[in-house]
Amino acid sequence: MTRVELARILRREAPAYQLEGTTIEAFDLLEYQKRARETCCPKTLFQLWEDVCRRYDQHEIGEYQFEEMKAVIWPNLTALASLRRAINDTDKGVRQSKEDTRKRA
Numbered sequence: 457m458t459r460v461e462l463a464r465i466l467r468r469e470a471p472a473y474q475l476e477g478t479t480i481e482a483f484d485l486l487e488y489q490k491r492a493r494e495t496c497c498p499k500t501l502f503q504l505w506e507d508v509c510r511r512y513d514q515h516e517i518g519e520y521q522f523e524e525m526k527a528v529i530w531p532n533l534t535a536l537a538s539l540r541r542a543i544n545d546t547d548k549g550v551r552q553s554k555e556d557t558r559k560r561a
Contacts, residue, residue: 460515460516488508492528495532504529
């Protein structure tokens with residue numbers, strides 16, 4: 457029995473099994489997509505992406521699920537990274553203004 461067959465059986469029989477102290481959860485594309493859309497924390501979103509990549513590398517999910525998750529996660533990560541850069545740039549501008557004001561005084 458291959459890993460892929462075992463994963464299929466596990467997904468069909470129960471949502472989660474305890475094996476050797478680890479939990480194998482079935483991959484629910486809709487649930488993962490919902491989680492990705494609702495997450496505003498870059499770290500959590502990146503962890504979700506790492507989980508998707510791991511599942512894809514271990515053949516727990518197919519290319520379709522991988523591409524669907526990529527289509528949801530990457531735009532959100534890009535937007536959050538842009539927002540963070542904008543906030544950091546604004547913060548640098550505020551600090552620079554304060555330093556200029558102190559130098560003049």
